[in-house]
Amino acid sequence: MKNKKQNFRNLFNTPLNMINLLSFFFFFACGITCGITFTSYFNTFSVNLQVINDQILNPQPLSPPSLPPSPRSIIPRLGLNEHIKSINVEHDMSDEELLWRSSMVPKVKDLPFKIQPKVAFMFLTKGPVLLSPLWELFFKGHEGFYSIYVHSHPSYNNSKVDEKVDWGKVNMVEAEKRLLANALLDISNQRFVLLSEACIPLFNFSTIYTHLMNSNENFVETYDQPGPLGQGRYRPQMSPMIKLSQWRKGSQWFEMDRDLALEVVSDKTYFSIFQNYCKGSCYADEHYLPTFVNMKFKNRNSGRTLTWVDWSKGRAHPARFNRQDITKEFLKKLRSESSCEYNGKKTSICHLFARKFTPHALSRLLMFAPKVMQLNH
Template sequence: MFSSPLVVCFALFLSLPVVYLFSSSILPSKAAAPVPSSPLILPSAAASDELDDLSLFRRAATPAGRPPKCNRLGLKKPRPKIAFLFLTNSDLTFAPLWERFFKGHDHLYNIYIHADPAMKSSNTNSSSRTSTASSGKRVRLTGSRKHSNHLLLSWPARSIWDSGYRSPGGVFDGRFIVSKRTERATPALIAAARRLLASALLDDPANFYFALVSQHCIPLHSFSFMYKTLFGNSLEAVQAYINPSKFPSFIEILSDEPNLYERYTARGEDVMLPEVPFEQFRVGSQFFMLTRRHSLLAIKDRKLWRKFRLPCLNKESCYPEEHYFPTLLSMADPKGCGHYTLTRVNWTGSFDGHPHLYGPDEISPDLVYQLRESDLGYSHFFARKFSPESLRPLMDMADDIIFGTEISSSGDSGI
């Protein structure tokens, strides 16, 4: 028989693996080095927004959301439409001016509004700004305003109505899309623009041009001038379905601006590589007019978005909304774009990255004529940035100056 000390030693030897296995849960361990979080991992709220957007983008990119093929003669085909995409974080102050702009052209346009749910209204007590949509109920968005179409709009958990915002009514009534928080100089503005594009693509297959504007934008021409400049006469407009590549997008694309390298490296020295080399990094106005094919390209993109959504280390040089679309389209189809914007902005005396704000004392016919002009020989369609107090003088000259006279025919517009 084995002696007792030998048995005890043998038992202790056999128990060593068990002791080692459970020691980590019994004894305190050294603090592990923190694992750096990946910049591609989004916070839970942002991840939820991203999943919502991806679902919307997939639906908008399916063949069901695309315009049906046109027959040889273009019969039984509606004329192409312009989708006006309003990206706003405050009241649509210039809604009365836009109402007059759209009047009489119901079959040629659609309106879509992305309103920041955190926005604050300056007109919460104005009865003129209430509407049937202000109840916060779900609103059916229809491309033709007569028939239910593709998109059912509902509000996120915190509706913009909770902040006191009221729909301006009229042509804007029921035109709000599901919206997320936005913030200047962040990827949230890119996401909002893509959300507007996808909603408009999905809603009406006849939407051909997609114009992104802000609440501070005003039209500089009549709707008729704008439409004829883009599409020509009725027979030429049919070409939008037969030969869409004939029609360019209008987006500012610049490659030689000061401080471009500082903006390129705002997320880190080599973070944008390999997808976006500095030689292909572009800048331009965040407001554009894209064709349907380029709008589809924007909502299908995943590669560049993974880079542009990353947080910036240098906040002073971070303006992703001015780089994403110009870079994407410059890389994908530079010859399919007019490398200029149709929105006039005055950067003289700009402050903190904001352009000049026109006040009521500056509004005059001469200002409208001046804002229309371009050094490149084309006419601007829109202008920004205007103070809310500018509405009255603008309305006073809307019929006679803004919508009543044109500086040239569509053939001389240079577009």
């Protein structure tokens, strides 16, 4: 017994044994600490992994760190109406920007929404539409079926005029393209009519609207005219893009569908040729559209104009009609040509509009036109 107690005391008193005991307790404590640490880590890792998987499967919108995530129910939706909304004509786009914007067209032809097709009436004028009271009667009661665009001479609308540039040549075509581009911004516009301030309608709105909407052709006048006023205006520098055999003449007043209007505002190739070479006695407004349309879209064009004019006096410009010229019989005559032939096809309506009528003719037009043309229908 005495020997056992002595051995027990020796166990604690021996320096080597004390070191072994302390080492045992140290490793034991380290083991417990590591076990607790690793257990906590794996629990946290499992929770974080679950959160990450939930975010991948159910992503949430990003929000600023200082704000809580916004509920999906209040995220604004950009609907179809925002994409098809018409741009205000009083925009600040340059001509280049306007032509680019208006030339954009969807590839899918069938619209996923309903629209009321409209006719865009575009007036190219020197100043105001002087026969506007007659046109007001024409449009009355048909709101929503038409759009009106007016492009006047820069000197009238207070725009800066470059005296070195002849407004009557290439700039007239630029004005036509500008009118078309603005009208194309409204997707509801499906037919486009270019008229002057000297034009009048020959039928009521319903008749003209129905005729245009049911037409499968465009009405850009094109013909080949020998002599100095036709082929004589051709410039050899236009070859080989435009050959003399392709050169055409016609009235600048036209009617076309949306597809052709898009082609016109998108064209830079042929228009640039006219800008560079159609100068002097060459009048682009009489040749650009007839030549361009005849070359590229002949099968979609009737080759005729919708505007009646009187060339019987053999002058460089059509006859002008004043107050004394306007009678019931005269207006009925303009409407009575019931059989015309264009491109080998007969039509019951030869012209929908007529020109040139002076402002002095307005009073008698207002007297006779409503009944003769049935403008109240």
